Amino acid sequence: MTKETAIQDESNPKTTQIPKNEEKSFANKEVLPKMKKIEGDEPSHLQLSEKFLKRWSIEGLIGKGGYGEIYLAVDIVKGEEVAIKVEPKKRRGKLAKRMILEQHVMFKMQGKPHVPLMYGSGYTDKINYMIMQILSINVGDMKKSNPNKRLSQCSVGRIIHQSITALRDLHDVGYVHRDVKPANMCFGIYPSSRHTLILLDFGLVRRYKMENGEWREQRARAGFRGTTRYVSIRVHRRCEQAPYDDMVSVMYTAYELLSGELPWKYLEKSEEVLQLKEAMTENGVNPEFFKEDKSVLIDFFKVVSEMDPGKAPSYEQMIECIKVLYAPKTLTDPYEWEENQKNGEDTSQEEN
Known part of the structure; x- marks a missing residue:
């Protein structure tokens, strides 16, 4: 089972879209996110080259922590790069709520200049996910x-x-x-x-x-x-x-x-x-x-x-x-x- 929520409407004036002529024009090449090596024996929520939800091609891992992973992906419809943050639906046998709260707050904050643009969020049988604007290294x-x-x-x-x-x-x-x-x-x-x-x-x-x-x-x-x-x-x-x-x-x-x-x-x-x-x-x-x-x-x-x-x-x-x-x-x-x-x-x- 898969559920997607709140994929943003491009006509929404509160959503800041990337200008078309900027999609391939990176301003800060030195601060682009760096790919991390995915070890073969490490469990990974998404796989390289996987077509997540038949829409986003997984290009690499750019972040990993105790609560989940962040992947670089390409929207195969628009040709734009995005970040996909995922966490397991269950942690230690309990329903994970961290990303659910994060999704709620970030959607509430859309339109503000200092939060990532969100393109969608939802869950599958095994993970919760958010699809967001790609950003620099921290x-x-x-x-x-x-x-x-x-x-x-x-x-x-x-x-x-x-x-x-x-x-x-x-x-x-x-x-x-x-x-x-x-x-x-x-x-x-x-x-x-x-x-x-x-x-x-x-x-x-x-x-x-x-x-x-x-x-x-x-x-x-x-x-x-x-x-x-x-x-x-x-x-x-x-x-x-x-x-x-x-x-x-x-x-x-x-x-x-x-x-x-x-x-x-x-x-x-x-x-x-x-x-x-x-x-x-x-x-x-x-x-x-x-x-x-x-x-x-x-x-x-x-x-x-x-x-x-x-x-x-x-x-x-x-x-x-x-x-x-x-x-x-x-x-x-x-x-x-x-x-x-x-x-x-x-x-x-x-x-x-």
Whole structure:
């Protein structure tokens, strides 16, 4: 049995379609998703060259995690590349609900600039799936691919600006993300989308406010959700997550992208990570953590860490604070990976 849901109508004005003249014109060749080797002895939900649902030809594996896999596929009707995310319908004998929730939230967010375009979703006898816009490698991998293993102040400022905007859109519809990190951020790969940051992986979202705008009653002790390196001090203490906690994760993301790594990168125990996070901001922002190039983040850390977790974040204040990192450039100016690609092409032409 197969069920498909919500294949988007191309006449829908809220759906951002890829311009026809851009379909084969990649803007950022250096950040295109990389194929991963599919080991012969590893179980795979989809097979290379398989015609999934008689519509999408599976070209390769571009991502794999504990919850599922992401494949590169080609729409054999339109000739366009897409990403297909799949997860098993059952995990440990129970019906998997992670992607079901993710589908619901992503469809609710369609029309917003910082979520992937969705072309359809559904399930077969064995898997749940979503068919989405193909995107770049994630921001964390962009950082790793740089020779100095960090991003420029200008790039970080614009990434964080767009992250705040993306999360504001999510919070506006009543959800917190709960897993904000560089690995869950990408960019478009076509000329019209190459400067637009896309927030990914809505599998851990939780509704924090009702349709009428009232916040849900908080649990006395919440389960741990997120990635230890990026969660707030409150999450370590098992507090209910709110929009504030997403913004703290953005704060840590900014630090990692700019400096190359967080101070607790090599710590394995959650308690030790918590202690360093407390030392960084618990009693005001500690300047010992913000020497040299990291000093530009002090004001941003102050703004975020001093916010009231029980209230909506001051998004505009955070954006104004982070703009100083990239002024006088704008959000539409080229990023460093584009400039690196152009410089490489110019050098190649000179050698020829």
